[in-house]
Amino acid sequence: MDLNVLVIGGGIHGVGLLHDLATRKIEGIHLVEQARLASGTSSRTTKLVHGGLRYLERPAQWALVREALRERAFLLRNLPGLVSPLRFVLPNFKSGRPAWLVRLGLALYDQLAREGGLPKARRLTKTEVAQLAPYLRPERLEQKVGSGFLYYDAQMLDDVIVRVVAQAAIRLGATYAEQTRVEEVASAGEGFRIRLSSPLGEQVVRSRVVVNATGAWANANLLKWGCSPRIPCLLNVGSHLLLNPEAVDARPEDCAATLLQHDDRRVLFFIPWQGHWLLGTTESLLEGTPDKWECAPGDREYLLRVASRNLNLIEPARHTREFFCGIRTIPLPAAAGRLRDRSVSDAWREQPFASPWYLRTLDGDFSSLSREAVVDEAVRNLFTIYGGKFTTYRALCQQVGDQVAARLSSSVPSGTLLKENWFLDELKQVRPELFRSDPRLRQQ
Numbered sequence: 001m002d003l004n005v006l007v008i009g010g011g012i013h014g015v016g017l018l019h020d021l022a023t024r025k026i027e028g029i030h031l032v033e034q035a036r037l038a039s040g041t042s043s044r045t046t047k048l049v050h051g052g053l054r055y056l057e058r059p060a061q062w063a064l065v066r067e068a069l070r071e072r073a074f075l076l077r078n079l080p081g082l083v084s085p086l087r088f089v090l091p092n093f094k095s096g097r098p099a100w101l102v103r104l105g106l107a108l109y110d111q112l113a114r115e116g117g118l119p120k121a122r123r124l125t126k127t128e129v130a131q132l133a134p135y136l137r138p139e140r141l142e143q144k145v146g147s148g149f150l151y152y153d154a155q156m157l158d159d160v161i162v163r164v165v166a167q168a169a170i171r172l173g174a175t176y177a178e179q180t181r182v183e184e185v186a187s188a189g190e191g192f193r194i195r196l197s198s199p200l201g202e203q204v205v206r207s208r209v210v211v212n213a214t215g216a217w218a219n220a221n222l223l224k225w226g227c228s229p230r231i232p233c234l235l236n237v238g239s240h241l242l243l244n245p246e247a248v249d250a251r252p253e254d255c256a257a258t259l260l261q262h263d264d265r266r267v268l269f270f271i272p273w274q275g276h277w278l279l280g281t282t283e284s285l286l287e288g289t290p291d292k293w294e295c296a297p298g299d300r301e302y303l304l305r306v307a308s309r310n311l312n313l314i315e316p317a318r319h320t321r322e323f324f325c326g327i328r329t330i331p332l333p334a335a336a337g338r339l340r341d342r343s344v345s346d347a348w349r350e351q352p353f354a355s356p357w358y359l360r361t362l363d364g365d366f367s368s369l370s371r372e373a374v375v376d377e378a379v380r381n382l383f384t385i386y387g388g389k390f391t392t393y394r395a396l397c398q399q400v401g402d403q404v405a406a407r408l409s410s411s412v413p414s415g416t417l418l419k420e421n422w423f424l425d426e427l428k429q430v431r432p433e434l435f436r437s438d439p440r441l442r443q444q
């Protein structure tokens with residue numbers, strides 16, 4: 001097979017890029033995924049399509065928040081049923097940030113969202129907090145909460161979106177193969193010779209450009225393929241508890257989500273999701289490899305502790321339906337210079353999934369690290385995507401698409417930022433029931 005572009009990894013960034021390239025009418029584009037589409041981090045998220053309220057505390061991140069809010073509006077319009085508005089109660093804990101600061105933050109959030117299609121934030125009385133979030137522990141509410149705020153974000157069906165985006169790319173002529181792993185990437189003339197393995201056996205393909213969109217595996221793959229990564233990453237595990245409806249004495253669909261600030265100041269979400277309840281997420285350094293998807297030891301107990309301290313749950317341990325985790329890739333371009341130190345790069349080669357030793361000094365506080373994505377071209381025509389948010393996949397994939405198109409001398413611009421309703425036909429295939437129930441869709 002002779003390709004123009006091989007995309008490696010079937011998470012949101014891989015399929016998003018495939019779709020972006022397909023809208024540019026680039027031919028010979030193919031994606032391979034070692035397991036199933038969305039089997040990596042892209043199905044293990046907190047299910048939020050959001051700007052990231054907490055990033056407002058750092059003005060350097062405002063542009064990222066603004067971009068995420070713009071994407072939130074686009075996804076709400078284009079993936080109805082898969083992305084839906086979500087009400088949030090923000091209890092104003094007496095020991096937490098002062099109410100005037102929270103009010104200012106929410107006003108800024110609304111301002112950055114501009115015409116985002118969602119109602120603006122407003123103040124809540126303590127009684128309203130209790131009505132909207134009846135699962136908050138009454139004694140905690142009584143002692144610790146003065147009042148609160150109501151604001152809006154959105155939530156998603158992450159794995160279904162990955163499939164819908166892949167479907168949209170296929171419709172435009174792209175192809176993909178699951179259960180196909182890239183074992184080797186070697187330079188060959190103007191491009192690359194790539195060895196793939198699948199249950200059917202081995203296969204060799206050639207491609208002019210290769211994009212490594214393998215999330216947490218990105219650097220380990222580069223090392224395996226004989227390329228020296230230039231961007232060190234912190235890999236951290238975020239765990240969630242998915243609880244059955246019986247865990248709360250209220251119907252999920254009648255309640256708002258909440259942002260909890262635990263006693264250690266960590267912020268966690270408690271969200272009604274698909275008739276269930278989702279509590280998360282934690283941040284612990286990855287021990288082991290991403291293949292095992294092992295939640296960090298102690299995270300389950302930590303989440304249950306947060307639950308018992310803040311929430312009025314009925315036997316949460318018994319009503320836990322699932323305990324799952326995803327792996328964040330936090331690129332650290334500022335630390336790239338460290339890799340020139342032989343002892344650091346050697347240690348890393350031996351344990352490519354271990355987080356760099358100097359980061360352990362952060363003592364679990366990763367919140368100060370920027371969550372901005374990085375795209376690196378370690379070898380000419382071999383791009384790697386590091387980090388990023390699900391919410392902003394389209395903007396990131398357009399940026400990578402521009403770089404790839406330039407290498408192929410393609411002058412057709414990306415269609416993904418120009419055209420609305422890209423996904424409706426694919427949605428009809430994947431979720432026909434939505435078209436029977438949502439009047440907005442029946443009009444299309």
Ligand SMILES: Cc1cc2nc3c(=O)[nH]c(=O)nc-3n(C[C@H](O)[C@H](O)[C@H](O)COP(=O)(O)OP(=O)(O)OC[C@H]3O[C@@H](n4cnc5c(N)ncnc54)[C@H](O)[C@@H]3O)c2cc1C
Binds near residue numbers: 010044182
């Ligand atoms: C706990 C947690 C919660 C999050 N919550 C949110 C949220 O609520 N909202 C939000 O916007 N963002 C959220 N994020 C961020 C978001 O989930 C990620 O940015 C996004 O899913 C990353 O997608 P990806 O395509 O880069 O990686 P992945 O989804 O991990 O995809 C990489 C794929 O590459 C494949 N692969 C690896 N090696 C090979 C190989 N050699 N050959 C072939 N295939 C290979 C893997 O099997 C995998 O499927 C969250 C992240 C975490 C960790």
